[in-house]
Amino acid sequence: MDHEQRTDGRTTDMRERIVDVATERFAAKGFAATSLQDIADRLGVTKAALYYHFRRKDDLIAEVLAPMVVDVEDWFRRVEERHPPPREALESYFEVVQRHGAVLAAIARDPAALEAGDTAVHVARWGQRVQTVLAGADATLEERVCTTVAIVGLARTVSLFPDAEVDELRRIAVDAALRALRV
Amino acid sequence: MDHEQRTDGRTTDMRERIVDVATERFAAKGFAATSLQDIADRLGVTKAALYYHFRRKDDLIAEVLAPMVVDVEDWFRRVEERHPPPREALESYFEVVQRHGAVLAAIARDPAALEAGDTAVHVARWGQRVQTVLAGADATLEERVCTTVAIVGLARTVSLFPDAEVDELRRIAVDAALRALRV
DNA sequence: GTCTATAGACCGATAGAC
């Protein structure tokens, strides 16, 4: 096993506290702009202490990204298995993006962080995979381009309209994406 | 005036050579991942020599971005003055993005670089400005969301389909963007 | 098992000699 685990709910586990603080700082300032020194200071430990729990900064970043990666992989699995109608697929996609808004905002700020740890292995396949899932494995150039416009545009609306009412935004954005898809 | 200017076409001007090498390296590896040491080495000078020509790395980045910024500002000016039909506006937008593919790829890798020098002043206004130009100053939420899907999606197709035939890609991508715009 | 102390390598940036 990895580390101590309290039987009560308290999170005294250092690793957990590091990930919590890191998540908050990364979302607020981006990955590159947040130093391990900053994270260590806020935890009242030395920078070197972080290196006991994480071999490299990249590993810490990878752990912060993990829940988002799991959620996206989950979305793929569901859509690949159940083949929902396009509207339903895009709506649940919108919700995944919405759920991880903070982390995705940090990624938008410096996408180089996606190469952290083994996160890159997953993310590298997403582009191709979303094409396959929405347009089929043998899609034409036109179908793939339309899918790109729909998916990329849809994802961006989440970060660009943070003050909009969520249900309304989802409806409008998904409608626009569906028209781009021409279905 | 700034520096020596040869009457013949030769570019022995050091400042120019720095910008050339920097442009190439930034496009290849991104802004953050390219060190001044790397650029200096390729020019056969020391890192400190670069600091005679550029006060900060950000200033060098800003100069690399400048042609793209000028071109985009030009596009805004043309569209704001002549109010072309949406298809024409999106087509010329596609071409601007296409023309600066390398620089925009570097930006996509770490957008934080957009805060370099006074570049940020321009870029910060582009989001709002493109809404105004394509949907009008008093656009509804729906119109602004549709514009976002169209513009963001359209721009991304350029970098995601580098091997596609340009005229075909532009036609397909602009069509998809127009459907998202619902015009 | 957990953390501190310390040091190395590289980064952007500056000061001053030539």
Place this chain on the structure above:
DNA sequence: GTCTATCGGTCTATAGAC
């Protein structure tokens, strides 16, 4: 205009205290 030398900051690595 370019150099050497150096500074403070970053990530990273290791030795060793407890």
